[in-house]
Amino acid sequence: MGPILITIITGILALVVAAFMAAYVLKQDQGSAKVREISAAIKEGALAFLGREYKILAVFVAVVAIALGVLPNLGWLVSAAFVFGAVCSGLAGYIGMSIAIRANSRTAAAAQKSLNHGLRVSFRGGAVMGMCVVGIGILGLSILYLVFHSNPNFLFIIPGYGFGASSVAIFARVGGGIFTKAADTGADIVGKVEKGIPEDDPRNAAVIADFVGDNVGDVAGMGADLFESYVDSIIATMTLGMIAVFSVTVGKSLVPNEATAWFLPMLVAAGGIIASIIGIFLVRVGNKPEMSALLNALRRGTFSASILTAIFAFLAVYLLKADIGIFWAILAGLIAGVLIGESTNFFTSYVYKPTLNIAKSSQTGGATLITTGFANGLMSTIPPIILVVIAILVAHRFADIYGVAIAGIGMLSTLGIQDATDAYGPVADNAGGIVEMSDLPPEVRERTDALDSLGNTTAATGKGFAIGAAGLTALALLLAYTQAAAIKLADINLLDPPVIAGIFLGVMLPAIFCAMTLNAVGKTSFSIINEVRRQFREIKGLMEGTAKPDYSKSVTICTTSALKQMIAPGLITIISPVIVGIVLGPLALAGFLVGAIACGFILAVTFANAGGSWDNAKKWIETGAFGGKGSDAHKAAVIGDTVGDPMKDTAGPSLNIMIKLMSIVSLVMAPVFIGFSGLL
């Protein structure tokens, strides 16, 4: 059986599993009329957002496709790959979210029966997204191979696919991220802070928008993000592998022939898919479900998948007769990914000292809590940086720069189950909200709260993993860019002033990007807040519960504003590497990418962990510490949580995409830069 057959069969298998999970979810009880009504409102809002987002994306994709088609050294085949990548990513996001918005009400209904039942429905709802991402990702690449592999420019065509996926990702992540956090913040500030009504209270006009946000941001946005990482890491490794075959400078003949160069990354990824499927089916709890049992169930799934992936990767290396050093590089990436996830847990869970210290600092008010939390975020960069550095050095020692690229695939290979775990969180969160709004018994809310809380823990780990993977992937793309642009590595001199200039500019870009996304959340939530306040003021009987708020108005405001605000940060990301490459030259562009990757990594980790630890410090206080809910300490913690939300769910995760997107734009543009040395 040829390797291409294996990858195609694996991709189809992933989609079959997705269909099985989707069928399981869809045949569940949809709950009471009230539950259905709320779920329908969420569905309507989420689909309306995605529809409008995709319309904007279609215009963008069309413009870029034409540009790629007419550019010298690129052409229409690159355009075609680009469009194909964008469509694949959009499709994965659409299918995954379609199921997630149907799984929420069913999870609420299932939680009325038992916690275990609730976990199964919500986790399987999330697993659809995970399986779609990896299945569509690998099938798309396989199709690209079948169509284009005899084309001499094949090497320059594949990156177009990644560029398409990355473009969809940045807009989906930024747009969805702005939506979700603006709605969340808006709902909280007017509801919890000003009016003193509980979270998810049906009188709050922004509450449906908040639920919609979970789906468009944390399901569709996250899916596009991971789809991007997945295909980009494979593409980067392929490019480096192909160049290793044709030249002697890279990889020191680690890769024996063209077939290996092409199939090794694909087979390692395929092994990861099989391992993830097995892992997903291992996620189950017994009859006496407790929090620790839930967490252990998920961990059993991911750890098993990691071990199996390592075994499959070894087989792939062995069967394709590649150098065994490559296996060690894959293993280095895989282990680093798992450990980065765990370290995130230490810095954000209230079981450990860092978050407890933040909670303690709430006693002296919101300001000290902010400072302590931000310091914690900065400090939490130590383990991920050290682990990535070790992974790079180990991978390089065993398999040269090819090793650095394939270490990224190692880290990402268990993505099927990682994404399932990530997408499970918002489904559980939505279910909890629906339960709250539907006057279901308190024990049901307790169960959905347990599921939601588990989702927060896995989200923190998942974020750490996503950042680590993004860092390695972007680095691999950068290496591939230099090779594709025919730059000798020895020519990129760190202390060449254009390179230093590139590094400084590169370091600046994530900062600007974050400023724009944070401001976007601020602006959008400002309009939501005013709308919710207006409804409380103008709709008579709303506060008393005799009248209903106009949910769809809030959703529309949020949609319009979020989509408007996502454009500038997205465009800046795509255009800036092109400008740097043209003005300062392709060598400076390498410096620019290194600066952006390093700074983006640091900011992403800081934002994710500061945000996560503020969130959990608040949760710790809500368990009764320092006066519990309603105390001054709690008020301080709410400020921290609100500051952290756009950091951890909008700006931080978008940075992952940003650094990959800038790198893949450079890779796509590489043929244009060959022999060019910049205007300056």
Add this chain to the structure above:
Amino acid sequence: MGPILITIITGILALVVAAFMAAYVLKQDQGSAKVREISAAIKEGALAFLGREYKILAVFVAVVAIALGVLPNLGWLVSAAFVFGAVCSGLAGYIGMSIAIRANSRTAAAAQKSLNHGLRVSFRGGAVMGMCVVGIGILGLSILYLVFHSNPNFLFIIPGYGFGASSVAIFARVGGGIFTKAADTGADIVGKVEKGIPEDDPRNAAVIADFVGDNVGDVAGMGADLFESYVDSIIATMTLGMIAVFSVTVGKSLVPNEATAWFLPMLVAAGGIIASIIGIFLVRVGNKPEMSALLNALRRGTFSASILTAIFAFLAVYLLKADIGIFWAILAGLIAGVLIGESTNFFTSYVYKPTLNIAKSSQTGGATLITTGFANGLMSTIPPIILVVIAILVAHRFADIYGVAIAGIGMLSTLGIQDATDAYGPVADNAGGIVEMSDLPPEVRERTDALDSLGNTTAATGKGFAIGAAGLTALALLLAYTQAAAIKLADINLLDPPVIAGIFLGVMLPAIFCAMTLNAVGKTSFSIINEVRRQFREIKGLMEGTAKPDYSKSVTICTTSALKQMIAPGLITIISPVIVGIVLGPLALAGFLVGAIACGFILAVTFANAGGSWDNAKKWIETGAFGGKGSDAHKAAVIGDTVGDPMKDTAGPSLNIMIKLMSIVSLVMAPVFIGFSGLL
């Protein structure tokens, strides 16, 4: 007249001006008995802090001196230069602060007569520090030349002087910075927030500690910081110049001979001193003083100094027969420095949109205000980065890497007047506090408020300037390091995995450093808050004003805690480049420094401007906007201000020193690294 004579005479002239200013300040009226009493308490606290700080520093200096003495390729002469640098920096800080703590009461008394009189006393009080820094700096370097210039290892001895200055700077800046912000935050949180008493109220036990902090942090700490930048930039340029003379790789014979290499940086600096002295005497206002007149007076001083510096620099280049390209490099640095300062003003003054937007966001609470302000800080990195990049590219185009180094001197040459302006701020701030505590008439407080407010504006500009200068200086030191370690620039390959690893680790270091300093402020202010609360609880009649608080207890607690907390961040900064150099090798160390400089620069700008804009957003609301003092908007703004304080006055400014210190440690260690390639 030989150049060395010029530099010595200029140095002496600066000290004569300092003595003149000091004599002027000391002969002023010391004010009422009450004013004297408060001033005496501040003096006592500040001197006690400095005394204990210097004791700790003495131990540190002794240990490092021994280490340098016994290290291979370094030796006791390097030790001697190191000790000499430390003593010079300590002396400049001591003299400057001694006058500042005497100028505060006299400014308070002078403000009773007129605003103009108050400005003159406070500005001349600050000018003593400015003149001492540049005078002692250049005299120290001249003495080093006279003693060592015939020694063959001369080139390796000079950096020891800078290392000594940098070591004192990091501890003084971090220790003083922790003290000042912990006392400030502690006083505000218990006084303004909890007890609702005004700022600087005598019933607040932390109020004297707060005044002491202004002196030890913003006068002594800032002085040490700028002393470091000043001598380090000269040393870096000298080293590069000397190497340019002896080799052909650097500078393409821009520097004709050894004398030019040595004297050009010194003479440019000397020209800047003369220009600064003239500028200082131009700072005066007419009989109808308004805010804009005050600001114009200071601006007239600094702008005149900049123009004169450019003229003197041209003369120096011409007389020493150096390449005219060097003049353009100096000019690029000088102009970039001025513009960076101005851009800071745009992002932090409430005359402009960014700060007004932050004030506006206070309407939706503390959380949105924090997010908007932080985004503003991130966005404000654009002008400094672009300006530094342009300065680097221009300087390099006209004078190779030697140009990059001397551009740093260009930026720093007006330091005499810049530091005078910076040190003026805390004197005016102290004077305002003393007026508040001494029951002087409200119009006197209005005058000191005007002086204080002017000080805040100049402080923001000064911070921008200091950051830009630190970035260029650190870069120059890095270039000097590579040359001193006999590394060919072409050997430092950006994408070499150890270099990439170095960059990632380097980017991480400023993040950790900030986390440590922010936490240190948090811990120290926590103890102050508890002490002030305790005094309000236990001292009967304190709130009613019939009993006095125990000021010295708060000062002691603050001193002990700040000095304890300053050690770890200081040591990490000194040790980390040594470890990276030994483990990953001297090439990776270059990557490490680039990463640290770039990330440190971004964080320093972000912290300085976010902090500055929160501060001024609060001040804007206090003028009556959005409900004015006491409104919910104001409460939100106070949170922002409190978050920003340790960022802008502790963590941010310390980063400047950090990146220079790491670079000069590398330069000092360069002879040890020659021919060494790392343990890994």
